[in-house]
Amino acid sequence: xxxxxxxxxxxxxxxxxxxxxxxxxxxxxxxxxxxxxxxxxxxxxxxxxxxxxxxxxxxxxxxxxxxxxxxxxxxxxxxxxxxxxxxxxxxxxxxxxxxxxxxxxxxxxxxxxxxxxxxxxxxxxxxxxxxxxxxxxxxxxxxxxxxxxxxxxxxxxxxxxxxxxxxxxxxxxxxxxxxxxxxxxxxxxxxxxxxxxxxxxxxxxxxxxxxxxxxxxxxxxxxxxxxxxx
Numbered sequence: 275x276x277x278x279x280x281x282x283x284x285x286x287x288x289x290x291x292x293x294x295x296x297x298x299x300x301x302x303x304x305x306x307x308x309x310x311x312x313x314x315x316x317x318x319x320x321x322x323x324x325x326x327x328x329x330x331x332x333x334x335x336x337x338x339x340x341x342x343x344x345x346x347x348x349x350x351x352x353x354x355x356x357x358x359x360x361x362x363x364x365x366x367x368x369x370x371x372x373x374x375x376x377x378x379x380x381x382x383x384x385x386x387x388x389x390x391x392x393x394x395x396x397x398x399x400x401x402x403x404x405x406x407x408x409x410x411x412x413x414x415x416x417x418x419x420x421x422x423x424x425x426x427x428x429x430x431x432x433x434x435x436x437x438x439x440x441x442x443x444x445x446x447x448x449x450x451x452x453x454x455x456x457x458x459x460x461x462x463x464x465x466x467x468x469x470x471x472x473x474x475x476x477x478x479x480x481x482x483x484x485x486x487x488x489x490x491x492x493x494x495x496x497x498x499x500x501x502x503x504x
Contacts (some may be wrong), residue, residue, distance in 0.1 A: 298323050299345035307382045327479045342375055385421045
């Protein structure tokens with residue numbers, strides 16, 4: 275009982291809990307505007323901490339900004355302050371990052387709704403879809419391009435001997451893919467490739483390397499003698 279109480283009261287334990295809460299807050303923001311498959315245990319933690327995370331899609335600045343301010347790292351200005359000026363500028367870096375973050379959020383507010391509409395069809399005319407969402411066709415096309423752009427991310431190509439010079443490979447981050455052909459949006463399932471094969475190949479190769487390591491005889495006989503004495 276005493277050990278448990280001292281463990282709960284320790285500052286390390288509080289810091290770990292705080293970091294977990296911060297990571298969950300950032301994860302809630304990420305999967306709200308870019309839905310991803312998350313395991314059930316993590317989703318239950320998110321619901322316990324933040325309730326229905328879909329409410330973040332309304333884009334209320336106070337809610338999203340509150341989570342970002344709480345969970346984001348502390349931003350600092352790399353340049354030294356001007357000591358000749360009395361004004362306080364220590365929050366300029368944080369305010370700039372918050373402003374840029376909210377600008378990105380405002381660009382993505384409508385994207386989850388477009389994604390939900392696209393998931394209902396295999397093909398639909400651009401004009402019909404824009405009418406359903408009550409958006410002008412030209413503006414809706416720009417939103418589609420934005421959704422296409424933000425549904426991909428660049429990942430390092432680790433296949434070569436020197437990954438640093440192999441460049442990057444653009445991969446889809448959403449399970450929903452689409453393309454436009456003759457004013458018609460064609461929807462297809464773009465399953466995100468999970469590289470389980472590479473992981474198992476690396477582990478097998480590591481085990482093979484370990485099996486080729488020769489154990490010195492004195493170590494082997496010493497271990498054998500210890501077992502015999504027991």
